Amino acid sequence: MACECGNCIDYSVLDRIVEESRGKEGILINVLHSVQEHYGALTPDIQKRISDGLNIPLSQVYGTVTFYHFFTMVPKGKYVIKICTGTACYVRGANKLVENFVDKLGIEVGQTTNDGLFSLETVRCVGACSLAPVVTINDVDIYKRVSPKEIDGIIAGYRQKEAE
Amino acid sequence: MSLYRMHILVCAGAGCITSGCKEVSEALKKALKENNLQNEIMVLETGCMGACELGPIAVIYPEGVFYKKLKPENMAEIVEEHVVKGRVVEKYLYKTPDEKIIKKINEIEFFKRQKKIVLRNCGFIDPTKIEEYIARDGYEACAKAFEMSKSEVIDIIKKSGLRGRGGGGFPAGVKWDFTSKSEGDQKYIVCNADEGDPGAFMDRSVLEGDPHLIIEGMMIAGYAVGANQGYVYCRAEYPLAIERLNLAIKQAEKYGLLGKNILGTDFSFNMDVRIGAGAFVCGEETALIESIEGKRGEPRPRPPYPAVKGLFNKPTVINNVETWANITYIIQHGWEHFRTIGTEKNPGTKVFALAGDITNAGLVEVPMGTSLREIVFDIGGGVLGGKKFKAAQTGGPSGGCIPAEHLDIKVDFDTLKTLGTMMGSGGLIVMSEDTCMVDLAKFFMQFCVDESCGKCVPCRIGTKRMYEILEKITSGRAEMEDLNRLRILASNIKEAALCGLGQTAPNPVLSTLRYFEDEYIEHIEKKKCKTKVCKALIKYEITEKCVGCGVCKRACPVNVISGERKEMHIIDQTACIKCGMCYDKCPFDAITVE
Numbered sequence: 001m002a003c004e005c006g007n008c009i010d011y012s013v014l015d016r017i018v019e020e021s022r023g024k025e026g027i028l029i030n031v032l033h034s035v036q037e038h039y040g041a042l043t044p045d046i047q048k049r050i051s052d053g054l055n056i057p058l059s060q061v062y063g064t065v066t067f068y069h070f071f072t073m074v075p076k077g078k079y080v081i082k083i084c085t086g087t088a089c090y091v092r093g094a095n096k097l098v099e100n101f102v103d104k105l106g107i108e109v110g111q112t113t114n115d116g117l118f119s120l121e122t123v124r125c126v127g128a129c130s131l132a133p134v135v136t137i138n139d140v141d142i143y144k145r146v147s148p149k150e151i152d153g154i155i156a157g158y159r160q161k162e163a164e
Numbered sequence: 165m166s167l168y169r170m171h172i173l174v175c176a177g178a179g180c181i182t183s184g185c186k187e188v189s190e191a192l193k194k195a196l197k198e199n200n201l202q203n204e205i206m207v208l209e210t211g212c213m214g215a216c217e218l219g220p221i222a223v224i225y226p227e228g229v230f231y232k233k234l235k236p237e238n239m240a241e242i243v244e245e246h247v248v249k250g251r252v253v254e255k256y257l258y259k260t261p262d263e264k265i266i267k268k269i270n271e272i273e274f275f276k277r278q279k280k281i282v283l284r285n286c287g288f289i290d291p292t293k294i295e296e297y298i299a300r301d302g303y304e305a306c307a308k309a310f311e312m313s314k315s316e317v318i319d320i321i322k323k324s325g326l327r328g329r330g331g332g333g334f335p336a337g338v339k340w341d342f343t344s345k346s347e348g349d350q351k352y353i354v355c356n357a358d359e360g361d362p363g364a365f366m367d368r369s370v371l372e373g374d375p376h377l378i379i380e381g382m383m384i385a386g387y388a389v390g391a392n393q394g395y396v397y398c399r400a401e402y403p404l405a406i407e408r409l410n411l412a413i414k415q416a417e418k419y420g421l422l423g424k425n426i427l428g429t430d431f432s433f434n435m436d437v438r439i440g441a442g443a444f445v446c447g448e449e450t451a452l453i454e455s456i457e458g459k460r461g462e463p464r465p466r467p468p469y470p471a472v473k474g475l476f477n478k479p480t481v482i483n484n485v486e487t488w489a490n491i492t493y494i495i496q497h498g499w500e501h502f503r504t505i506g507t508e509k510n511p512g513t514k515v516f517a518l519a520g521d522i523t524n525a526g527l528v529e530v531p532m533g534t535s536l537r538e539i540v541f542d543i544g545g546g547v548l549g550g551k552k553f554k555a556a557q558t559g560g561p562s563g564g565c566i567p568a569e570h571l572d573i574k575v576d577f578d579t580l581k582t583l584g585t586m587m588g589s590g591g592l593i594v595m596s597e598d599t600c601m602v603d604l605a606k607f608f609m610q611f612c613v614d615e616s617c618g619k620c621v622p623c624r625i626g627t628k629r630m631y632e633i634l635e636k637i638t639s640g641r642a643e644m645e646d647l648n649r650l651r652i653l654a655s656n657i658k659e660a661a662l663c664g665l666g667q668t669a670p671n672p673v674l675s676t677l678r679y680f681e682d683e684y685i686e687h688i689e690k691k692k693c694k695t696k697v698c699k700a701l702i703k704y705e706i707t708e709k710c711v712g713c714g715v716c717k718r719a720c721p722v723n724v725i726s727g728e729r730k731e732m733h734i735i736d737q738t739a740c741i742k743c744g745m746c747y748d749k750c751p752f753d754a755i756t757v758e
Binding site: 025026027028029030032033056060063064067068069070071085086087088090091092099103123124125126127128129130131132134139142144 | 178179181182183216217359360361362363364365368400401402403438439440441442443444455456457458459460461462476517518519520521525526557560591593595599607608611615617721743
């Protein structure tokens with residue numbers, strides 16, 4: 001039963017994921033993926049609950065969460081901008097894109113804007129090298145052969161979507 | 165089942181999806197429906213055809229007419245002209261650089277020179293339908309293998325000379341043999357689909373375009389070595405590959421091709437997909453095994469090798485996606501035939517992901533031993549924008565570069581090693597004269613610093629020190645002795661690091677030092693970067709051509725350009741951040757960069 005006070009987090013989804021995975025060998029990373037997808041971040045409380053549920057030491061859960069780039073302990077912005085910095089994108093000017101995004105959003109790579117709208121990240125190769133440089137937003141919207149000139153337009157598009 | 169008079173294949177590989185092929189395919193289906201042709205013409209969304217630069221692509225069979233760079237609004241025209249009236253629409257056809265129009269896919273140089281084994285189904289079948297894989301002789305090889313004894317199967321793979329396509333080139337059959345001879349009640353088959361090498365997308369295309377090929381290859385190995393569980397470890401950055409694999413596994417289970425007593429034999433095999441979480445080191449086989457076990461992806465010391473003590477400490481065969489993709493072909497056609505392709509010591513083909521400054525970026529498969537010149541120029545169409553070829557990088561952050569003077573080498577595992585680079589998984593990045601080799605080395609070194617798992621000192625600290633020296637060189641603060649320091653550090657890391665990632669991390673530096681030492685020296689002694697990439701070493705200046713229009717002043721993000729209207733402007737060099745905005749914006753080419 002979810003608490004109705006409004007302050008508590010509803011853990012029923014987490015508990016269901018853990019329940020389905022219990023006893024499967026080496027399932028931790030898959031569980032972390034599913035839980036992060038639902039809750040946005042793997043906070044200390046969430047890690048504790050996973051540790052209890054799967055009967056895996058909290059130190060191992062924490063160690064795994066902090067080892068992989070994909071997992072985060074703080075919630076990300078609504079739109080996660082990922083700039084590919086793989087070799088092909090690098091050769092075709094990904095660094096310039098990073099500088100420009102940092103400049104335009106006023107945040108460093110790995111940070112989230114104050115309004116919680118954008119997070120900025122770099123990724124190692126999304127495998128669309130023939131279309132380099134590539135920028136993806138929430139892994140769904142993919143921008144190919146991006147030039148620094150297009151950045152304003154891209155950001156404005158999402159801001160407008162929010163305003164509507 | 166209805167008969168179709170024409171099949172239209174729309175490429176739905178990662179590149180084409182990015183280029184908008186879904187909309188093209190929808191528009192095509194709509195146009196067919198408007199002409200009431202939906203029961204006569206079949207539209208198929210296939211895996212990657214390889215010509216990513218030309219996407220979205222559609223190929224119309226039986227003739228094999230190849231249309232490129234399509235937009236949704238073109239599709240009605242193609243249906244009305246080509247499908248209804250039988251007239252090929254010339255304006256969407258492929259044109260060679262000298263403007264010759266080519267109609268058919270197999271007449272285009274890019275496709276003509278390739279030999280497809282691994283990619284034989286990619287771009288021909290709908291990867292979401294097991295029936296299409298079966299129609300292309302899918303699951304025939306496993307039936308054939310099940311009729312042989314286990315040692316016969318291993319023997320065929322051994323005799324085929326197939327070498328692991330993940331980078332090292334270790335003979336696959338030998339790995340299988342070790343695993344089959346290891347004691348253990350439980351054994352595992354693992355597919356390494358953690359394609360972390362930046363600039364490589366071969367494995368992704370196979371998984372997305374022909375997932376059953378991998379399942380069948382792994383199943384055959386399972387039969388041969390006595391394993392009944394397989395895992396595919398796929399990186400999280402490839403959500404579509406994961407989706408397709410999971411779907412393929414479900415379909416195979418439904419057909420009884422996975423599960424208990426496959427094809428009426430007493431052999432049982434199950435498969436699961438495990439997802440990575442963004443760690444390059446997990447491409448190293450022992451780190452990958454740790455990660456499948458749900459732990460931090462830190463490598464284990466070897467020996468014991470996975471063939472003896474692998475996943476959950478049981479004997480494990482671990483091969484890369486492309487290696488698995490070769491298995492069914494070898495079983496179906498025999499090892500003798502396989503050895504006729506490629507070279508004596510490197511039989512078969514190799515898939516390359518062409519990227520960087522190249523005209524036909526995309527996916528190609530060629531026999532081992534094809535010359536680099538043929539790959540880059542004849543198939544790849546040469547350097548983008550007609551620029552000069554400077555070098556090609558193979559093997560990603562673990563490999564090295566091949567300069568122009570070695571363009572005629574035959575590309576295989578052994579030749580690349582003699583040049584100080586390696587095959588790697590097959591990423592091939594072409595670089596034009598605009599690339600600074602010191603900066604490139606720094607880029608790869610930073611990659612290794614970021615991705616070092618931190619378990620062993622040589623890699624964790626050594627790569628950081630190397631990066632710092634490179635940083636000194638590219639910012640003009642280095643001395644000649646630094647080159648020596650780089651070399652000493654490099655050889656120590658190579659010898660002392662625990663895993664393949666660390667041992668090969670210095671390679672890009674060593675290789676650029678070997679072929680482009682003069683560039684390093686120029687950076688150090690003359691404090692100059694002739695490609696104008698290293699920012700600390702360049703200077704923007706406004707020349708007398710300036711008419712005082714003020715465009716640069718407005719463009720400058722840090723407001724360091726001053727000057728009255730209609731008078732020559734000046735850049736304050738002490739505050740300039742060298743972003744190059746003024747240079748890009750100046751309408752009179754009055755700004756120089758030195």
